Amino acid sequence: xxxxxxxxxxxxxxxxxxxxxxxxxxxxxxxxxxxxxxxxxxxxxxxxxxxxxxxxxxxxxxxxxxxxxxxxxxxxxxxxxxxxxxxxxxxxxxxxxxxxxxxxxxxxxxxxxxxxxxxxxxxxxxxxxxxxxxxxxxxxxxxxxxxxxxxxxxxxxxxxxxxxxxxxxxxxxxxxxxxxxxxxxxxxxxxxxxxxxxxxxxxxxxxxxxxxxxxxxxxxxxxxxxxxxxxxxxxxxxxxxxxxxxxxxxxxxxxxxxxxxxxxxxxxxxxxxxxxxxxxxxxxxxxxxxxxxxxxxxxxxxxxxxxxxxxxxxxxxxxxxxxxxxxxxxxxxxxxxxxxxxxxxxxxxxxxxxxxxxxxxxxxxxxxxxxxxxxxxxxxxxxxxxxxxxxxxx
Numbered sequence: 001x002x003x004x005x006x007x008x009x010x011x012x013x014x015x016x017x018x019x020x021x022x023x024x025x026x027x028x029x030x031x032x033x034x035x036x037x038x039x040x041x042x043x044x045x046x047x048x049x050x051x052x053x054x055x056x057x058x059x060x061x062x063x064x065x066x067x068x069x070x071x072x073x074x075x076x077x078x079x080x081x082x083x084x085x086x087x088x089x090x091x092x093x094x095x096x097x098x099x100x101x102x103x104x105x106x107x108x109x110x111x112x113x114x115x116x117x118x119x120x121x122x123x124x125x126x127x128x129x130x131x132x133x134x135x136x137x138x139x140x141x142x143x144x145x146x147x148x149x150x151x152x153x154x155x156x157x158x159x160x161x162x163x164x165x166x167x168x169x170x171x172x173x174x175x176x177x178x179x180x181x182x183x184x185x186x187x188x189x190x191x192x193x194x195x196x197x198x199x200x201x202x203x204x205x206x207x208x209x210x211x212x213x214x215x216x217x218x219x220x221x222x223x224x225x226x227x228x229x230x231x232x233x234x235x236x237x238x239x240x241x242x243x244x245x246x247x248x249x250x251x252x253x254x255x256x257x258x259x260x261x262x263x264x265x266x267x268x269x270x271x272x273x274x275x276x277x278x279x280x281x282x283x284x285x286x287x288x289x290x291x292x293x294x295x296x297x298x299x300x301x302x303x304x305x306x307x308x309x310x311x312x313x314x315x316x317x318x319x320x321x322x323x324x325x326x327x328x329x330x331x332x333x334x335x336x337x338x339x340x341x342x343x344x345x346x347x348x349x350x351x352x353x354x355x356x357x358x359x360x361x362x363x364x365x366x367x368x369x370x371x372x373x374x375x376x377x378x379x380x381x382x383x384x385x386x387x388x389x390x391x392x393x394x
Contacts (some may be wrong), residue, residue, distance in 0.1 A: 003027035003295050004051075008041035011058060014237035015284020019292050021330040035291045038101040039283075040064060048073050053387070056291045058283035059084060059274060060146075061230065062304050063203060071305045071355050074322040074385030076294060078302050080286040082146035089150040091273045092228055095252040096139070096155070099196070099224045101131035104267065140194030140321030142187065142210065143201035144169045144177060151198060152181045165190050166201075174269055176343050196226065211235060216242035222249040228273040231255035298359055299380070300390050306357045307350040313391055315345035315361040318368050321377060322385040323358065325351040329382060333358065337375050355384075 007016070016025055016037070035054040036043075042064045043055070053078060055065055070077050098104055106129040110189040113121050126250045137160055141152045144166035152162045153176075163182045171179075184190060187210075190197060197219075201207050211225060211234040225248055227234055234251070242248040243265040253260065256268040274283070281381055290301050298320035300309040306322070323329055330349050337344055343363040364370055370388065377386045 003034040004032060004166065005035045005037060005291065006030045006033040008036065008038035009038065009058075011037055011287075012284035015058070015281055015286075015288050018285050018288040021298065022296070023292065034295055037287050037291060048075060053385070054078065054291050054294050056080075056287035058280070058287040062200070063230070065158050067305050071353075072384070076300060076322075076357075077305050078287065078290045078294070078306055080283045080290075081302060083282040084276075084279035085146040085150055087279035088147045088200075088228055088273040088277040089154065090276075091254070091269075092147075092151050092226055093154060093158075095226045095228070095267070096134055096196055096198075096224070098267070099226075099250045099252060100134050100137075102129055107218045111323070134196075137161070137195040138163060138193055140165070140190035140197040141181075142166070142190060142197065142199040144173060144183075145200060146173070147228075148198075148200040149177050151174050151200070153178045156180050160196075161191055161192060187215070188218055191215050192220065194219075194223065196224045198226040199229050199233055201229060201233070203232050208232050209235040209238075211239065213238040213241065216247050219247050221246055223247060224249055225251045227251070227253040227255065231257060235259065235280075240307040253366075296389075296392070298387060300357065305352065306355065307352045309348060309350060309357055309359055311346060311348045311359045311361070313361055315363050316365050316391050317362045317367075318391070319358075319360040319362065319370075319374060319377065320385075320387045321358040321360065321383055323356050323380075323383045325354050325356045326382050329356065329387045330358070332380075333360065333377075336373060337362070340373055340376075342369060342373065 001022065004027065005019060005023050005025050007026055019025065032049060032051045034051060035056065036052065037056045037058060039058045043068050052075055054076050055070060057065060058080055060079055060081050062077060062079050065077055067077055082252060110122060135158065139155045139160045140163045141148045142165050144152065144164045152164050155162050156178050164181045164183050165187055167292040199210060216238055239248065239251055250265050250267060252267045254269045254271050254273045260266050260268050293299050293301060297313060298318055300306055345363040349358040362370060374386055374388050377383050
């Protein structure tokens with residue numbers, strides 16, 4: 001079976017090669033694709049083709065994808081957490097160093113000089129750009145995921161005191177964080193004690209405007225705020241008031257909006273955090289690998305709208321089900337199987353929010369009976385999508 005994949009934006013060709021020979025990329029069936037792979041392309045307002053089973057975002061954020069719409073259509077949405085983490089980490093550390101020494105303003109001033117005595121002018125005027133060292137300063141890291149953990153560890157190596165806040169940090173990430181990073185349980189400690197604050201959390205109703213007037217009121221003078229996560233995490237009007245009051249010395253962001261441009265104390269970068277050759281390749285590889293695994297085996301890794309699901313297939317047939325998370329659905333699935341006198345080799349069912357996903361492996365060689373079962377599932381009002389995956393013979 002050949003799967004069709006439609007790409008948006010410029011997805012690294014070496015990464016796409018990980019899909020393998022069973023995948024046609026942007027070919028004749030691109031209008032009827034099994035999967036999308038994209039970077040920043042917005043899918044809001046789009047109508048998804050019925051053939052679409054997966055959307056893979058080559059990056060961590062998925063704000064450009066209508067997740068609820070995809071879930072309702074039985075489409076699994078993947079991202080690539082950690083694939084661009086090192087690139088963003090380096091961008092944030094660069095922002096810290098640039099804020100400490102104001103190299104950008106110094107460069108602009110030096111390039112504005114005219115005359116034959118440039119060295120003399122530089123020596124006479126350089127004192128206006130005297131900065132401070134970051135060693136001994138306190139960095140507050142909000143969000144200790146793949147990016148935040150790396151920043152915390154490397155900032156410690158640069159001599160900074162590091163405070164970390166993340167009530168949901170995974171066990172795996174927790175083990176990777178230096179014991180010298182002080183974990184705090186209240187954001188107030190980050191706001192009140194930090195000289196620099198960087199945020200690395202997804203945008204949700206709870207995290208929107210994490211930096212608001214209340215947060216800024218808790219900060220000490222000359223705090224530097226760094227935002228390479230999402231623009232909406234900062235209330236810009238409250239930020240401008242904090243800049244005017246001297247509470248915030250500089251705001252560095254990777255998300256430009258009209259009101260931020262050419263604003264005193266604000267440094268805007270054009271969304272460059274993950275824009276390195278290495279990060280783009282890593283994201284393309286991870287996106288391709290997750291799409292391939294899902295379409296070939298039904299297994300899910302790094303989905304944002306469905307749980308991770310891994311189960312080795314040894315039975316002749318596997319049926320995957322995306323269903324509404326309603327009571328007794330597993331019992332109904334089992335009953336339908338037994339009524340056709342089919343044995344279940346293995347079954348795995350997990351839910352996430354309003355939806356659930358089932359891997360159903362059948363110890364049955366009669367293709368007609370399996371097709372009959374598929375038809376029963378497709379007729380069920382609570383089952384959104386059904387896929388039949390025969391055991392690979394190669």
